[in-house]
Amino acid sequence: MITLALSKGRIFDETLPLLQAAGIEVTEDPETSRKLILPTNRPEVRVVLVRATDVPTYVQYGGADLGVAGKDVLLEHGGQGLYQPLDLRIAKCRMSVAVRADFDYAAAVKQGSRLRVATKYTTVARQHFADKGVHVDLIKLYGSMELAPLTGLADAIVDLVSTGGTLRANNLVEVEKIMDISSRLVVNQAALKVKREPIRRLIEIFSTVTQKR
Numbered sequence: 154m155i156t157l158a159l160s161k162g163r164i165f166d167e168t169l170p171l172l173q174a175a176g177i178e179v180t181e182d183p184e185t186s187r188k189l190i191l192p193t194n195r196p197e198v199r200v201v202l203v204r205a206t207d208v209p210t211y212v213q214y215g216g217a218d219l220g221v222a223g224k225d226v227l228l229e230h231g232g233q234g235l236y237q238p239l240d241l242r243i244a245k246c247r248m249s250v251a252v253r254a255d256f257d258y259a260a261a262v263k264q265g266s267r268l269r270v271a272t273k274y275t276t277v278a279r280q281h282f283a284d285k286g287v288h289v290d291l292i293k294l295y296g297s298m299e300l301a302p303l304t305g306l307a308d309a310i311v312d313l314v315s316t317g318g319t320l321r322a323n324n325l326v327e328v329e330k331i332m333d334i335s336s337r338l339v340v341n342q343a344a345l346k347v348k349r350e351p352i353r354r355l356i357e358i359f360s361t362v363t364q365k366r
């Protein structure tokens with residue numbers, strides 16, 4: 154049995170065509186089913202649905218043999234026990250610093266004032282500001298980061314940006330791109346040894362499809 158961990162939403166949706174290329178069809182729709190283990194047309198392959206941030210943990214501890222996780226999530230997790238053979242180039246966005254439109258970020262950084270930064274991505278944010286030599290107080294949040302500068306909780310946020318629509322809707326502006334983000338295939342290192350052939354085949358097919366894009 155091969156168990157693949159996916160999160161509902163964009164990762165599931167964007168992984169489906171890759172699975173299809175490998176002849177794997179998920180036979181239940183996660184948006185309508187309450188099941189957390191989804192069968193496929195292949196009796197030896199199943200999909201488990203977990204939170205995006207839990208994908209690396211499931212794969213690390215062997216709750217799933219492989220999974221798909223964003224680079225953002227992998228950097229926060231640390232990647233221990235994971236083999237990361239392939240950038241799938243799906244769920245593309247960027248991680249950026251954003252502030253209120255009326256906040257002078259350049260001046261704040263130049264003056265060396267201590268910035269209050271709210272984010273779900275504390276590891277990446279800490280490293281980013283340390284590299285710039287900017288002193289920050291990090292405030293860990295789990296969602297709705299955009300609200301933090303609007304309510305005075307923070308001066309800046311570090312969040313994911315794609316179209317920029319969410320920032321615009323909340324009167325925030327992107328002032329610095331930290332890195333590009335896409336999702337990777339992650340594999341449990343023990344599973345790679347024990348289930349080498351089927352996993353290798355999947356990696357090869359995913360790789361071919363990904364490179365054609």
Ligand SMILES: Nc1ncnc2c1ncn2[C@@H]1O[C@H](COP(=O)(O)OP(=O)(O)OP(=O)(O)O)[C@@H](O)[C@H]1O
Nearest residue numbers: 162163204205206223224225226244245246313315
């Ligand atoms: N607007 C976006 N456009 C493209 N990719 C995105 C966007 N937002 C997030 N992603 C990528 O997709 C991944 C999954 O995002 P998703 O919104 O499904 O989960 P989440 O709500 O961030 O996670 P959790 O439910 O664990 O809090 C993220 O880890 C990121 O790599």
Ligand SMILES: O=P(O)(O)OC[C@H]1O[C@H](OP(=O)(O)OP(=O)(O)O)[C@H](O)[C@@H]1O
Nearest residue numbers: 296297312313314315316317318319320
């Ligand atoms: O630049 P944009 O195209 O507006 O995308 C950016 C938004 O996308 C993500 O949220 P998502 O839509 O996944 O909502 P969620 O994390 O709350 O599920 C991210 O956390 C931003 O809020």
